[in-house]
Amino acid sequence: MQTFAEILKETRFFKDLNPEYIELLAGCGSNARFDPGDYIFKEGGDADTFYLIRHGQVALEVHDPRRGQIVVDTLHEDDILGWSWLFPPYKWHYSARAMSLTRGVAMDGKCLRGKCDMDTALGYELMKRFAVIMVDRLQATRLQVLNIYG
Amino acid sequence: MVEQLLTQPRTTTDPMLPNLFRIHRVLKESYDTFTVELVSLEGYQTFPFAPGQFNMLYVFGVGEIPISISGDPLHPETLVHTTRAVGTVTKAMRELKPGDVIGVRGPFGSAWPVKEARGADVVFVAGGIGLAPLRSSLYHILSQREKYGKIVLLYGCRSPEDILFRKELEKWRARFDLEIFVTVDYANSRWHGNVGVVTKLIPKAPFDPLNTVAMVCGPEVMMRFTAIELVKRGVNPENVYLSMERNMKCAVGFCGHCQFGPTFICKNGPVYPYSQIQSWLSMWEV
Numbered sequence: 442m443q444t445f446a447e448i449l450k451e452t453r454f455f456k457d458l459n460p461e462y463i464e465l466l467a468g469c470g471s472n473a474r475f476d477p478g479d480y481i482f483k484e485g486g487d488a489d490t491f492y493l494i495r496h497g498q499v500a501l502e503v504h505d506p507r508r509g510q511i512v513v514d515t516l517h518e519d520d521i522l523g524w525s526w527l528f529p530p531y532k533w534h535y536s537a538r539a540m541s542l543t544r545g546v547a548m549d550g551k552c553l554r555g556k557c558d559m560d561t562a563l564g565y566e567l568m569k570r571f572a573v574i575m576v577d578r579l580q581a582t583r584l585q586v587l588n589i590y591g
Numbered sequence: 592m593v594e595q596l597l598t599q600p601r602t603t604t605d606p607m608l609p610n611l612f613r614i615h616r617v618l619k620e621s622y623d624t625f626t627v628e629l630v631s632l633e634g635y636q637t638f639p640f641a642p643g644q645f646n647m648l649y650v651f652g653v654g655e656i657p658i659s660i661s662g663d664p665l666h667p668e669t670l671v672h673t674t675r676a677v678g679t680v681t682k683a684m685r686e687l688k689p690g691d692v693i694g695v696r697g698p699f700g701s702a703w704p705v706k707e708a709r710g711a712d713v714v715f716v717a718g719g720i721g722l723a724p725l726r727s728s729l730y731h732i733l734s735q736r737e738k739y740g741k742i743v744l745l746y747g748c749r750s751p752e753d754i755l756f757r758k759e760l761e762k763w764r765a766r767f768d769l770e771i772f773v774t775v776d777y778a779n780s781r782w783h784g785n786v787g788v789v790t791k792l793i794p795k796a797p798f799d800p801l802n803t804v805a806m807v808c809g810p811e812v813m814m815r816f817t818a819i820e821l822v823k824r825g826v827n828p829e830n831v832y833l834s835m836e837r838n839m840k841c842a843v844g845f846c847g848h849c850q851f852g853p854t855f856i857c858k859n860g861p862v863y864p865y866s867q868i869q870s871w872l873s874m875w876e877v
Contacts, residue, residue, distance in 0.1 A: 498785075500780070500786065501786075502780065508779065509779060509780070510779065510780045511777055511778075511779060512777065512778045512779065512780060512782060512786045513777060513786060514786050514787050515774075515784075515785045515786045515787060517785075517795070519795075538780070540783060541783075580816075581787055581788050581790065581791050584788040584790065584812075584813070584816060585776050585777075585787070585788055587812060588749070588776070589718060589747075589788065589809070589810055589812050589813040589816075590718045590719030590720075590721075590747065590748050590749050590753070590776070590809065590810060590813065591719055591720070591809075591810040
């Protein structure tokens with residue numbers, strides 16, 4: 442059976458991270474499984490976790506009173522779900538719904554925040570990795586806003 | 592005017608003179624896009640073209656516009672064009688009925704590199720109506736499937752209602768030798784597919800970047816960011832081809848309306864290697 446550390450090492454997000462940090466982070470991980478239609482988290486809820494998706498597809502949704510749930514993005518295998526746990530007020534900005542059977546690793550954000558505060562080098566390393574994801578998603582969102590298909 | 596053209600004997604093949612075609616069928620593809628199927632009224636049994644080329648379609652009394660050919664090059668007896676009803680000419684074209692007559696000049700322009708792509712993986716990246724000009728190339732490549740490596744189609748559009756050639760996409764998806772990924776900008780929770788821009792599909796798409804030819808068609812801003820993402824993935828800029836669009840009028844490189852850098856899109860394009868036009872794409876005025 443694979444340990445969390447081994448699983449983390451294989452992911453794009455944690456690739457090439459110092460093995461000591463991997464061991465440290467693995468202590469904050471647990472298995473997560475969601476059936477199709479399950480809400481992983483809901484807009485406005487406490488953001489204390491992020492997920493490494495290992496299998497399945499997740500919809501990021503925003504609620505519009507007129508149109509119902511609008512899907513604004515989908516995430517897949519090897520994607521990271523959630524960064525609201527990093528910044529106060531630690532509340533989810535969107536809802537996340539499993540579109541199919543979804544499995545992954547849930548990382549305890551509170552536990553991670555504590556470790557990052559104690560070891561700022563780890564905090565900086567994690568922040569750099571999240572920044573890449575945030576920039577990629579910001580660029581994609583800008584293209585979406587541009588209505589690029591005319 | 593149509594009668595006049597029909598009675599005038601054609602002595603030369605003047606590229607400025609339209610050939611007469613009859614509307615065979617008008618198919619509604621989505622709420623704002625449609626396909627017209629045309630057959631020659633002047634006795635041409637076939638209308639050979641290369642995938643990626645375009646024709647100038649003339650709705651008599653309304654105007655003439657360039658539209659890429661979206662049909663199968665192996666079936667040139669019917670000329671097929673797909674477009675969105677957005678302007679005066681396309682809106683008038685959508686109202687045409689079987690039997691109505693239309694003028695056609697062409698085919699014009701450069702083609703998708705279907706021969707050069709032999710032996711390589713082929714990635715098609717289409718945005719919105721941009722799937723139409725790529726369809727001819729897809730038909731051609733699928734007809735010689737054994738000559739190519741992996742074939743991947745990445746298609747992005749605004750919403751599930753905007754998906755073009757939906758039935759054909761479903762049919763192609765059922766094949767085991769072609770991978771199709773569709774994404775939309777927004778959807779409600781009944782949609783089970785991807786949401787996000789088409790560029791997001793590139794990092795994980797199953798192709799070998801070192802041995803890939805990419806054919807990209809869509810609005811210019813979409814193509815620009817797609818090309819950047821393909822190169823980031825490792826595809827050689829010389830192997831990335833874009834189909835450009837400008838206001839084409841004469842279609843034979845005389846009038847200069849479609850000038851793009853030192854080239855004319857109607858004559859040197861519409862299909863260009865990204866390496867040739869890369870530096871012009873981000874210029875404010877070219």
